[in-house]
Amino acid sequence: MKGSHEKTVCVTGTTGYIGSWLVRSLLQQGYHVHATARDPEKASRMLSTLEGANRLKIFRADLNEDRSFDEAVKGCVGLFHVAASMEFGTSVKENIEDHVRRNILEPAVRGTRNLLQSCVRSGTVKRVVFTSSISTITAKDETGDWKPVVDESCVTPANLVWKTKNSGWVYVLSKLSTEEEAFKFAKENGIDLVSIIPPTVAGPFLTPTVPSSLQVLLSPITGNPKFYPILVSVHSRLGSIALVHVEDICRAHIFLFETSEAAGRYLCSVGSCTIPQIVDLLSSEFPNLISTRFEEEFNRSAPSVISSEQLLDLGYRFKYDVKDVIKESIQSCIRNGLLDN
Template structure:
């Protein structure tokens, strides 16, 4: 999977609901449309899109962001966030992840480099399965009770080609462990019960 890959439209997925599917379809259509203006010789626009993975880490918000809640859904037993996490995994094979600080730095990097244009996949070099996230929490936070069904899941491999941004000189600072740890920190700071 790399920047040339697009989410297929109008497919049905086992973990999908009408809202998730509409969100993904509208996001894909909007990105394709805006990129078409950047490729038009007459438009005179330089367009950059960053297709970000699931964003984790701490936040400046007074509440736990939805994307962080998706990372933690196997600890909180939140069915809605777990369905969203599984939908993302089903859609992409594995879950591309990125820390919020890397997202911010990637945006600044693209703004400060006028030679950059086009579409970039913005995700740390690792992608994980929902079962790998659950296994991490079970191993490092045994008191938080991960349900056994969360430890089962697809074991397929996925090649994530987010090297285009790296080739331009961008450096990701956060790995999987750091992202997951900062998600726990974010929820605990905001007083989320059970964590």
């Protein structure tokens, strides 16, 4: 799909971190963008001042409403499905699994199907790029040992997620089930679909509040009791924290849309760090901010290599390294008042 500039694409989840920056990136590259959001006024406040906003249209759409996306995808050659349920757990104490299935997973799967049915009805959508999550990936094998290399094939077993119910387990199940449904529906209906697997995304942001992924990454500085356990949970599953700059993950979305040979799943991580290594990087960039009280809990070296070889073999190249991601994340949070310089 090289040369798709000046064509129209649809983006879901445009009031979120990746979705809003993806709209920005697409406009910068000359695309016409149909941005969808449950709250179009919020989307307008965030996106209407972007460079190229004369090529932007905002639509109200809700994954839980049949045909809600019909108008937004009409005339589009591509769809970037970034929107996702952000339920990480549940406060329900009884019949937990049944509650999660009926109230979170089934609506999420139904919403994915609703969206893709709109693509089929449009008759114009040529490719769908589905935003997955590194929560669908594990670095441990079936015996619990670390795999030397972690790639797209290292899928987190859903039955293990149900059994352990670790931090964020509901989100993991939602991502696993919606991606599975997306590929199944695409195959049955002749849709060309690829998925991209973001790790912890960080850097600058357009959202009015600090994205949760940045708050997780910077929790060794802030000591936030809500977000630090999530960082620990990711570290325990992967052996390190895989990172990518928000601009790079958005460029990779567009790259996969434009590259006709792309197929299947693509992990998009520029590199990874253990929590002590993150602390070292934070300390070297901003020594007055850092607290080292977390370091003792972890080994300093990662047991597994988190590989984006498949994406690199396709021709993609990262613009920002791990140090850039850390530095720009802190600078963005200082500018937005999360951190004091």
